[in-house]
Amino acid sequence: MHIDISSLSKAFNGNPILKDINMSISSGEFITLLGPSGCGKTTTLRCVAGLETPDQGSIKVEGKTFVQAQNKTFLPTHKRQVGMVFQSYALWPHMSVSANVAYPLKRQKTPQAELKQRVATTLEAVGMGQHANRYPHELSGGQQQRVALARGLVSARGVMLFDEPLSNLDAKLRIAMRSEIRRLHDKFGNTSIYVTHDQDEALALSDRVIIMNGGVVEQMGTPAEVHTRPVSSFAADFVGFENILQCQAVSEETGRPVASLQGGLRLPLGAATASLAPGKFVAFRSSNVIICDPQETGIDGSGTVRDSSYTGESRTVIVDIADGTGLTVAVPDTVDAVTTYRHGGTEVRFHVPEPSLVVLDR
Numbered sequence: 001m002h003i004d005i006s007s008l009s010k011a012f013n014g015n016p017i018l019k020d021i022n023m024s025i026s027s028g029e030f031i032t033l034l035g036p037s038g039c040g041k042t043t044t045l046r047c048v049a050g051l052e053t054p055d056q057g058s059i060k061v062e063g064k065t066f067v068q069a070q071n072k073t074f075l076p077t078h079k080r081q082v083g084m085v086f087q088s089y090a091l092w093p094h095m096s097v098s099a100n101v102a103y104p105l106k107r108q109k110t111p112q113a114e115l116k117q118r119v120a121t122t123l124e125a126v127g128m129g130q131h132a133n134r135y136p137h138e139l140s141g142g143q144q145q146r147v148a149l150a151r152g153l154v155s156a157r158g159v160m161l162f163d164e165p166l167s168n169l170d171a172k173l174r175i176a177m178r179s180e181i182r183r184l185h186d187k188f189g190n191t192s193i194y195v196t197h198d199q200d201e202a203l204a205l206s207d208r209v210i211i212m213n214g215g216v217v218e219q220m221g222t223p224a225e226v227h228t229r230p231v232s233s234f235a236a237d238f239v240g241f242e243n244i245l246q247c248q249a250v251s252e253e254t255g256r257p258v259a260s261l262q263g264g265l266r267l268p269l270g271a272a273t274a275s276l277a278p279g280k281f282v283a284f285r286s287s288n289v290i291i292c293d294p295q296e297t298g299i300d301g302s303g304t305v306r307d308s309s310y311t312g313e314s315r316t317v318i319v320d321i322a323d324g325t326g327l328t329v330a331v332p333d334t335v336d337a338v339t340t341y342r343h344g345g346t347e348v349r350f351h352v353p354e355p356s357l358v359v360l361d362r
């Protein structure tokens with residue numbers, strides 16, 4: 001089911017929340033809307049579901065008009081037949097698992113035999129077949145979310161919408177459920193739009209990620225594209241580039257362009273940074289910073305450890321450079337590292353290889 005969202009705008013109380021959103025989603029694609037709280041992800045999803053009326057723009061699914069604001073065409077939610085799964089499972093507490101899943105089919109007046117068969121198949125697909133007669137309070141959080149998933153899938157005619165469906169689950173279950181969601185998307189051949197503010201979830205699940213910022217689309221790309229080539233400081237920050245430094249000047253030194261960066265750092269420009277100019281930014285991840293003496297071309301500098309924290313496989317160290325700007329550096333968490341970095345104050349030299357730098361225009 002191909003989804004076409006064109007020039008979508010929506011304001012609440014005169015406050016513009018969606019500002020000319022355009023996205024074309026291919027049949028069978030899994031798309032994630034990624035962005036901070038309040039950027040308009042849920043509002044976009046609700047416009048597709050028919051739970052919000054946009055002020056401008058259109059939404060078409062497989063050529064069928066869901067919304068055409070200009071001539072006030074607005075297909076009611078129940079006629080859109082999209083499956084929805086929300087953060088709160090919103091199961092009916094007085095209904096069994098199978099009755100919960102059957103509910104949307106009943107509303108669509110599905111014949112009894114077909115209803116029974118579709119409920120059974122969908123419960124099997126989400127691994128809840130053996131719990132069909134239980135009630136929500138007899139299920140764990142993960143099981144309840146599976147039932148909510150089944151209820152969304154059972155009535156979907158090819159389009160599934162997910163609004164942060166895993167945020168109430170613990171970390172381990174979240175990872176298990178996200179591959180389950182992707183498996184079911186592929187199994188049913190759906191087109192899915194998934195809202196999250198968790199970049200790991202977006203990268204793991206999606207064919208394409210759409211980063212939203214203040215009601216506009218900031219970047220659209222495959223997980224690898226947004227992860228390695230963010231287009232702006234906002235996108236870079238959102239996909240985990242901890243270090244973003246502005247370029248203040250570029251000058252010639254012994255026939256070679258060298259950039260002066262925020263924090264008093266210098267960078268001889270190379271292949272990855274040839275387009276750097278004053279006002280633009282360079283971004284790099286903490287894992288690309290090496291604590292050592294200068295090596296090949298890149299950013300070389302020194303600073304004072306401010307503090308550090310254990311983050312699982314590595315230790316995250318904040319290093320204060322010249323003007324108090326802090327660089328985030330990931331170092332292997334060895335016994336030595338704990339002694340060296342734990343309490344701050346240690347002087348360190350660092351190196352960031354030029355090929356690991358990304359230039360951002362804004």
Ligand SMILES: Nc1ncnc2c1ncn2[C@@H]1O[C@H](COP(=O)(O)OP(=O)(O)OP(=O)(O)O)[C@@H](O)[C@H]1O
Nearest residue numbers: 012013017035036037038039040041042043044197
């Ligand atoms: N019915 C409403 N009336 C007024 N303002 C609203 C309404 N719905 C959403 N908003 C506002 O629109 C903005 C965008 O909300 P939306 O729920 O789309 O954001 P989001 O990106 O999904 O954020 P979150 O991750 O917190 O859910 C917010 O500032 C919100 O307060």
